[in-house]
Amino acid sequence: MKPRTDFISERLRQIKKANLYRRLVDNKISGPYITIQGKKLVNLSSNDYLGLDSRYHFSQIQSSSRLISGNDISFKKLEDSLAHHKSKSSALVFPTGYMANLGAISILAQKNDHILSDELNHASIIDACRLSHAKKTVYKHNDITDLEKKLRKKAKRKFVITEGIFSMNGDYARLDEITKLCQENNAFLLLDDAHGDFVAGRDGRGSADHFRVAKNVDVYISSLSKALGAFGGYIAAKKEIIDLAVNTSRPFIYTSALPGFLAELALKRFLSNRERKRLRLWKKIEQFSKGLKSIGYTIESQSQIIPIIIGDEKRTLEFGKYLRNNGIFAQPIRYPTVNLGSARIRISVTDWLSEDIISEALIVFEKAGKKFDAI
Numbered sequence: 193m194k195p196r197t198d199f200i201s202e203r204l205r206q207i208k209k210a211n212l213y214r215r216l217v218d219n220k221i222s223g224p225y226i227t228i229q230g231k232k233l234v235n236l237s238s239n240d241y242l243g244l245d246s247r248y249h250f251s252q253i254q255s256s257s258r259l260i261s262g263n264d265i266s267f268k269k270l271e272d273s274l275a276h277h278k279s280k281s282s283a284l285v286f287p288t289g290y291m292a293n294l295g296a297i298s299i300l301a302q303k304n305d306h307i308l309s310d311e312l313n314h315a316s317i318i319d320a321c322r323l324s325h326a327k328k329t330v331y332k333h334n335d336i337t338d339l340e341k342k343l344r345k346k347a348k349r350k351f352v353i354t355e356g357i358f359s360m361n362g363d364y365a366r367l368d369e370i371t372k373l374c375q376e377n378n379a380f381l382l383l384d385d386a387h388g389d390f391v392a393g394r395d396g397r398g399s400a401d402h403f404r405v406a407k408n409v410d411v412y413i414s415s416l417s418k419a420l421g422a423f424g425g426y427i428a429a430k431k432e433i434i435d436l437a438v439n440t441s442r443p444f445i446y447t448s449a450l451p452g453f454l455a456e457l458a459l460k461r462f463l464s465n466r467e468r469k470r471l472r473l474w475k476k477i478e479q480f481s482k483g484l485k486s487i488g489y490t491i492e493s494q495s496q497i498i499p500i501i502i503g504d505e506k507r508t509l510e511f512g513k514y515l516r517n518n519g520i521f522a523q524p525i526r527y528p529t530v531n532l533g534s535a536r537i538r539i540s541v542t543d544w545l546s547e548d549i550i551s552e553a554l555i556v557f558e559k560a561g562k563k564f565d566a567i
């Protein structure tokens with residue numbers, strides 16, 4: 193059997209042969225100048241047409257794509273750190289997690305390939321699948337038997353994509369079994385870990401690490417805007433895949449770079465002492481979900497995202513309104529974010545919440561549960 197990534201090397205080889213290969217070059221912009229490899233040059237590659245950025249001494253908005261003059265020196269350190277965090281050789285920052293999904297899936301899955309996507313995957317994954325020319329099949333949520341059956345269908349290459357911790361259910365993808373299936377079927381695994389990253393696994397390495405199967409994930413996609421408390425998105429994978437993204441990923445190439453100061457912020461947050469907060473968060477998750485269960489709610493979440501499924505849309509809105517009138521904001525989530533008839537109150541536990549705040553919130557949830565016959 194040919195190595196699975198042969199097609200990636202072949203595409204890169206063709207790009208190089210046609211003299212179209214691109215490489216990111218670190219730079220620093222200051223007013224009309226750009227410094228590249230220690231040399232100060234006049235910058236004729238900026239879109240900051242009115243010169244407003246430098247005039248306000250706010251010189252870290254690069255006003256350009258990363259392949260033109262937008263590759264602020266702060267990206268490299270951040271990307272090296274993120275690659276190490278995911279035990280991959282490379283990482284690439286995108287302006288948002290949404291774009292990271294679009295950018296990763298569309299460069300890999302091509303015509304005659306087959307993408308298998310969990311039915312509860314986030315809209316950015318669904319949109320990414322739509323952008324790709326591959327055949328798409330949705331498998332039942334976390335249903336290994338259904339995935340196995342669908343993986344048996346013939347295709348040039350197969351890709352499985354799933355969230356790590358599902359954004360509206362708070363459950364983990366069954367990554368121990370999914371990784372096994374992918375190996376048995378020679379399928380690539382792409383993991384959107386926007387909600388598991390920096391929260392789950394040892395040192396917050398993510399949901400695949402939670403199952404100790406991190407090395408079997410081919411491409412990680414994640415957001416810097418959630419647990420890391422910064423902004424942006426990234427992918428982490430072997431160097432060849434990142435190279436292919438730099439050269440062919442339209443949501444990476446044809447948009448302005450994430451501002452350098454946001455890359456710096458993400459690195460600062462990454463290097464901060466997150467572990468103490470992370471461990472404390474899991475205690476609070478336990479307090480909240482145990483509390484809800486003891487009141488009588490059915491809770492199936494395994495994470496900081498705890499949905500209370502109400503079902504009916506109108507009742508869910510009323511439930512949310514009741515919470516709000518009693519000092520709690522927990523967003524009612526309805527179609528099309530979730531299926532019709534499965535509307536829910538989505539609780540998101542954070543380290544901001546003290547034990548006392550959680551206890552008080554639980555009192556309100558108990559009253560609400562009784563009022564709306566939810567317990």
Ligand SMILES: Cc1ncc(COP(=O)(O)O)c(C=O)c1O
Pocket residue numbers: 288289290291293314316355359384386387414415416417424425
């Ligand atoms: C599972 C998942 N993937 C991707 C994203 C997009 O991330 P970002 O907000 O960084 O664009 C989100 C955001 O809600 C998400 O929940």
